[in-house]
Amino acid sequence: MSSKQTIQIWDIEVEVTRKRVKNLNIRIYPSAGRVAMSIPRRCSLRTAELFAKKKYKWIKKHLNKRDSTDRQKVHKSRFISGETHNIWGTQMPMRVELIEEKPGVILSEEEILLHTRPGSSREKRESVLNEWYRSELKKRIPVLIKKWEKPMGVNVNEFGVKRMKTRWGTCNIRAKRIWLNLELAKRDPACLEYVVVHEMVHLLERLHSKRFYRLMDHFLPDWRERDLLLKGKRLTC
Numbered sequence: 001m002s003s004k005q006t007i008q009i010w011d012i013e014v015e016v017t018r019k020r021v022k023n024l025n026i027r028i029y030p031s032a033g034r035v036a037m038s039i040p041r042r043c044s045l046r047t048a049e050l051f052a053k054k055k056y057k058w059i060k061k062h063l064n065k066r067d068s069t070d071r072q073k074v075h076k077s078r079f080i081s082g083e084t085h086n087i088w089g090t091q092m093p094m095r096v097e098l099i100e101e102k103p104g105v106i107l108s109e110e111e112i113l114l115h116t117r118p119g120s121s122r123e124k125r126e127s128v129l130n131e132w133y134r135s136e137l138k139k140r141i142p143v144l145i146k147k148w149e150k151p152m153g154v155n156v157n158e159f160g161v162k163r164m165k166t167r168w169g170t171c172n173i174r175a176k177r178i179w180l181n182l183e184l185a186k187r188d189p190a191c192l193e194y195v196v197v198h199e200m201v202h203l204l205e206r207l208h209s210k211r212f213y214r215l216m217d218h219f220l221p222d223w224r225e226r227d228l229l230l231k232g233k234r235l236t237c
């Protein structure tokens, strides 16, 4: 059996439950805005209160996580005029034109112009932009593969572009096929070349061994700078 009581720590309400526990524990549920505390059966409310007061800053910080995720949701791209989106390492203003034509994107010096049909959903506009990113990558990747095949002495049979959550590229050594992350279209072109060369080096060395990095140093001596450029900077869109 447990009994629930509430204590007030300045502006925060904490639900206290006596349980068969050895220590005092605080749990925060940011999405519900709830703070729950379990305390040993013999522990007094006064002790619980002192404990929670000591943890006030920490509780507050974790409770506020809810606000920041909500803010992120609001700030999530809606693919409408006035937003900025990245292409090849440059942040560009985006303009959306609603027209009864084949949807697509036109890039100029000043802007990314997205054509979409009136009433198109956010998802539709996003997919129009992503298809354009894909086509941009598909223009550049074969040029890079061709550039590197000869000096590296390898052949790439096939390549593809897809959305990946955790990797910039992958290589299927047996099929000699490489996959590249769609996000690369948003980054500096030097990053795309770095990932292409990395995946192609896997055709010579499967593992990230010393030999692998020796080959990277040999073919692309500045790969570390490119790696920083790729991973050190977080771009938002």
Ligand SMILES: [Zn+2]
Pocket: 198, 202, 208
């Ligand atoms: Zn690798």
